[in-house]
Amino acid sequence: MGVLLLDSINQPADLKQLNEKQVEQLCEEIRSFLLKNISKTGGHLASNLGMVELTVALHRVLETPQDKIVFDVGHQCYTHKILTGRRGQFEQLRQLDGISGFPNPNESVHDAFIAGHGNTALSLAIGMAWAKKLHHEQGLVVAVIGDGAFTGGMVYEGMNNIEHLDNLLVILNDNKMSISKNVGALARYLTHLRTTTAYVDAKDNVRGFLDAVPLVGTPLKNTLTDCKTLLRRAMYHSTMFEDMGFQYLGPVDGHNVEELERTLRTLRGRPGPHFLHVITKKGKGYQPAEVNPGNYHGVSAFDLDGMPDPEVAPKESFSTVFGKALVTEGEKNQDLCAITAAMKYGTGLQFFAHSHPTRFFDVGMAEQHAVTFAAGLASQGMLPVVCIYSTFLQRSYDQIIHDVNLLQENVVFAIDRAGFVPGDGETHQGIYDPAFLSQINIPLYAPSNYQELTYWLQQLLSDRFHGPRAIRYPRGGQDAVLAGFGCSGQEYDYLYKNENATIVLVSYADELTDVLQAAQELKQKDIVCDVLKLVKLYPFTEKVLDELIKYQKILFAEECIANGSIGEHLEYALQQKGWNGCFIHLSVRDVRLPHASVAQIKQATGLDAASLVQTVQMAVTKGESLS
Structure with missing residues (x-):
């Protein structure tokens, strides 16, 4: 292989010297680089494969760190790290003394904020944008938000408080929405028109003319605006964002760098806040990840030449043992429900979802709702099992205190990834739940092997217990020595x-x-x-x-x-x-x-x-x- 173009990119400024053909080549090289390295170290694969062109376009238009890019969730930042001087450190990705799999300002001035949990980017970006205004600083603040983040309420809390932030841009990285060919083509054509200078100038000229016409000018302008809003609502339902104060653009092809750049340059020259809707394909460029992006969201080291069957259950682990045991308990108890927060496969609940679909609930990236929803189910005689990673359960602590514990609702918490978690670092450690649950006297059990997990899960779901209780277990498989002790049934x-x-x-x-x-x-x-x-x-x-x-x-x-x-x-x-x-x-x-x-x-x-x-x-x- 000859000299790679990627080898000449050591900082964002190097991107600005490339022509259109070189940019396309660079994106291909980045995607190959990601596949090669993540297959060796593990990490978040599918989301990063889908973010290549958007990240390249952002860095060709913006000037970081003066401009700020806030990622939600931060695991989609790998291309950003490659383009900001950390390409040579990817062999140590998520390893001791290596680079993190998430943005971290302690690692680079180009990382605006630490970002391991979801739904946070917009609130952070609003704070940064206001700080820039109060300090009279130049620069744009960009929040890059995945569509999964919109299942969490904090995003809407942020959208409700954008005020008139003219230095804020929110980019929705939508990798799940399906748009039919006709509607998609029309939407893309209109977006192309709306991002040209001629369109913007004409829009301003019409507004100015109508504002100057006595009596009928303002009503006519409002009528035209209402018609435009109705048309756009019929086409691609954008007006929710405009109703909240954004100027909406999109959808835009997230794998067309030229279109992305043109759109971003137009938006950067206009006062915001802007909302840019970008369509990407999760797992882009790697067929297994494109076919089943959920299975390739976060991966351990894997063989690039292998084509693993995404329908095959993962190897045995605490998560899969829990999931299969819960299926058995669900067959015996028709009141038993399973709830997770955007982690069906990670928590082993795919088995319950398949066997008892009407009693399985994936509420999205909304841990607070998951807990209060469970309290509502329990108040009406159901037995909900809330299965959430330890690091994410802490986000719902108020709901555990107020909505579950005060009335002693019959809710079981299954806490996955409890204790130390490899790779993901400080944002994903399961080291808080024993402390915060014990503060409110919730019974807490910690099995050390599969037999204990199965036994104590069965006990906690029985009539022997009532009120909130929790069972916690680590990531991965059981230790052979601890497995040898079996289960005595003793506490x-x-x-x-x-x-x-x-x-x-x-x-x-x-x-x-x-x-x-x-x-x-x-x-x-x-x-x-x-x-x-x-x-x-x-x-x-x-x-x-x-x-x-x-x-x-x-x-x-x-x-x-x-x-x-x-x-x-x-x-x-x-x-x-x-x-x-x-x-x-x-x-x-x-x-x-x-x-x-x-x-x-x-x-x-x-x-x-x-x-x-x-x-x-x-x-x-x-x-x-x-x-």
Whole structure:
């Protein structure tokens, strides 16, 4: 292969020197680059393949960082990173000491804001646009929003507050809407006319003329405007955005750089706020991703030459085991419903959706609605299971407090991706739910293997329980060692029990792997420790507290924030029983976790086996509490 054009693009200014043919070549090279690298590192594939031309056009027209580009969700920013000097770092994408899979201002001045969760871009862009106006700064603020973000309410809250921001442009990256050939062709033709200088000048001349005509001028202008609005509503339903104060343009072909550039240059020269509707194809340029973009939304490393069948279920994981178990429970209980927030496949609920379609609800990127919707179902005798990633569940905390917990509605929370999550970094860690759920006394269970997950899910869905309760489990598959312990059906279990041990290591879920390893290494150093596994994390039973007060030293390790965590609750509960031993609490004290493997995150937080061993040794030697 000869010298690539992409190799000469080291900053956005380099793009502006290219001709039309070179731009087309560059887009092809970027798409090949993305496929080659993401197949090795994993990452968000389909969305980035669909964003190539739009991102190139933005950087050919805008001047970042003076102009701001805010992505919603940030996982569609890979082409942006390539064009802003980070091409050479893609071999370390989402890896320790490498670049993040999301925008982050700490990584580049061209990244306007951190963006790991959805629905946020418009509110951020409005704030930035107002700041520019208040500081009398030049520059446009652009919010690039996927159509999925419009399933979340925060976008509409933002649209309701755009005021008269003449420096704001919102781009809807619509990769799902289907437009028929006739309507699409007409819409594209009208958009082409509306983005020409002649159209804008004629529009201004007509307005000016009518404003100057006494008596009938203003009514006639209003009539013409109403007719235009009715026509556009009949064609492609754009007036919702105009009713909120935007000047709407579109739809525009999101894979035609020339058309995109012409439109963007026109809009940049006119006062906003503008709303540009762009049509793209998710997974563009890679057939498997085009056919099934959902399966190629976020991927692990994969074989480019392979053509995996998108209908084949993913390999066994906590998510798929949960999903299949829920199907079984749904067959037994006709009141059971399953709710997710735009994560049907990620949470394993595709099985329930197929088996019980009338009782499955994907509410889109709307976690707050998901929880209150569940409360409404529960208030009328249904049994809703709300299945959401831990990092996204935190967005619905007020609804959990107010709409579910106050009336003790019968809602089960299934918390996927609990604990440390590899790759996605600080925005996607499941380290908060034990703290915020325990604050409001919601029973919380954490199985450490598939058997426990299946058993405790069945229990939590039975008449034995009522009111809000939660079960949390990690991303990926079970650990072979933890799987070997099976399921006793007890809320806590000793995994190691030694006669006359004065030290106990306590933990739950995946962290138990490191705790067990640490106990073995400590035994080789003549430090004998018991290992206690919690399945029920909170509230504590008197039985488990009575067991723990027998020990002189307790080390509690958890993949959770330190403040308000299970460890803090446990230490306080033991003190209330009169225990005054040495309590060592190891948890997450710096929440800005790296994008890395789980093992590397554990090392960074001191929750790996080696760190546990060292901590216990110091406590034994010095007799100190290190909590």
